Amino acid sequence: MSETTRSDVIVIGAGMAGASVADALSRDCTVVLLERESHPGYHTTGRSAALFAPVYGPAPIRALTRASAAFMANPPEGFADSPILTPRGALFIAREDQLADLTGLHNELQSEGNFKELDDSGIRKMHPLIREGYAAAGLYDENCQDIDVAALHQGFLRRARARGCSLFTRADVIALEELANGWRVRTPVGTFEAPCVINAAGAWADELGQKAGAEPIGLVPKRRTAMQIAAPAGAKIGGWPIAVDVAEEFYVKPVAQQLLLSPANENPDVPCDVQPDEMDIAICVDRVERAFDLRVGRIETRWAGLRSFVADKCPVAGFSAAVPGFFWLAGQGGYGIQTAPALAELAAALVLGKPMPPEMVIEGVELSSLAPERLSA
Numbered sequence: 001m002s003e004t005t006r007s008d009v010i011v012i013g014a015g016m017a018g019a020s021v022a023d024a025l026s027r028d029c030t031v032v033l034l035e036r037e038s039h040p041g042y043h044t045t046g047r048s049a050a051l052f053a054p055v056y057g058p059a060p061i062r063a064l065t066r067a068s069a070a071f072m073a074n075p076p077e078g079f080a081d082s083p084i085l086t087p088r089g090a091l092f093i094a095r096e097d098q099l100a101d102l103t104g105l106h107n108e109l110q111s112e113g114n115f116k117e118l119d120d121s122g123i124r125k126m127h128p129l130i131r132e133g134y135a136a137a138g139l140y141d142e143n144c145q146d147i148d149v150a151a152l153h154q155g156f157l158r159r160a161r162a163r164g165c166s167l168f169t170r171a172d173v174i175a176l177e178e179l180a181n182g183w184r185v186r187t188p189v190g191t192f193e194a195p196c197v198i199n200a201a202g203a204w205a206d207e208l209g210q211k212a213g214a215e216p217i218g219l220v221p222k223r224r225t226a227m228q229i230a231a232p233a234g235a236k237i238g239g240w241p242i243a244v245d246v247a248e249e250f251y252v253k254p255v256a257q258q259l260l261l262s263p264a265n266e267n268p269d270v271p272c273d274v275q276p277d278e279m280d281i282a283i284c285v286d287r288v289e290r291a292f293d294l295r296v297g298r299i300e301t302r303w304a305g306l307r308s309f310v311a312d313k314c315p316v317a318g319f320s321a322a323v324p325g326f327f328w329l330a331g332q333g334g335y336g337i338q339t340a341p342a343l344a345e346l347a348a349a350l351v352l353g354k355p356m357p358p359e360m361v362i363e364g365v366e367l368s369s370l371a372p373e374r375l376s377a
């Protein structure tokens, strides 16, 4: 029989959520990080659009994003070899029939963003590929930045290991057994025991919760498709902002000398190694070709990822009310990269019974907006 590995905390899932909370907790206690795949980041974390957008998402997300900004902009010495954030800018564009959406966005978020209002010619100066006459108005937000997702994720994993955290890959959690004083977790690579288990299983979080006998949180994995094409010959796209349809019908983002296109779809799916759907691709090409002076020919790469949401589209961070020592860290949806530093620190504080970190209080993060109980209330 294989040996049992004991620690203070077991984190299940080594995507951005699991890696970041394992790092935060291994400062104060012994942590084991279990990942089903052969390398961490294979699922949603490795498939994002890599954007830090402070005006994106519901208010609790925006608060967590603001609370993550300082870490992202100035990571600790030795955390990463290159900057985590680089300037990008976001250009929200609206057709004539979408002007009310643009006004709504501006009214709701003008105190949080650094918006500049643009007309058709201002839009095309900033993004020359947008078809003349397509956009009636635009809003430019210079605070939006690119995230080096691999550097952030690897930084958390590296620092966690340096602090003593043990990462086990190919460690698919097949059973969770409640003990008198904690949990026994069985995987093909060994058995693990700890007083506390953190569920950072991404799209599989509700399935994992069920294995532990925890209350379901109503998580719905939603497929989002993306692809990259070569930029038009000679176009100097490096300084262009991401162009986002104000009603989120598509976005187009420069990535090195390519353009990343997405129809910004949210198709409910099941937890799986999701693949791009041909219909999503066709819809994306149609929408992008209407809005841009661009013929989409050869698609260099295409992929899809699952953005997993609960009903109010806010993350779930807190202990289960049904089973002791079982902590939810799930439902990061489309914001799990930009919120990771703050959400990990908050989750670690809750696990250790410490108060909320002060930067989160300042930014207006409220525990009640993240607590699992809100979903059954």
Ligand SMILES: Cc1cc2nc3c(=O)[nH]c(=O)nc-3n(C[C@H](O)[C@H](O)[C@H](O)COP(=O)(O)OP(=O)(O)OC[C@H]3O[C@@H](n4cnc5c(N)ncnc54)[C@H](O)[C@@H]3O)c2cc1C
Pocket: 012, 013, 014, 015, 016, 017, 018, 034, 035, 036, 037, 040, 041, 042, 043, 044, 045, 046, 047, 048, 049, 050, 051, 052, 171, 172, 173, 174, 200, 201, 202, 203, 204, 208, 224, 225, 226, 304, 305, 306, 307, 330, 332, 333, 334, 335, 336, 337, 338, 339
């Ligand atoms: C197209 C797209 C664009 C996006 N753009 C952005 C963006 O610009 N900015 C942003 O902030 N966010 C973005 N996101 C969202 C972001 O990628 C996610 O919120 C984030 O990656 C979620 O991280 P996670 O660790 O929760 O999930 P995952 O990365 O999926 O990690 C969960 C891990 O748990 C493991 N696991 C599951 N079950 C088990 C088990 N039983 N045993 C062991 N391991 C298990 C899985 O193998 C997986 O590795 C985007 C997502 C997509 C798909």
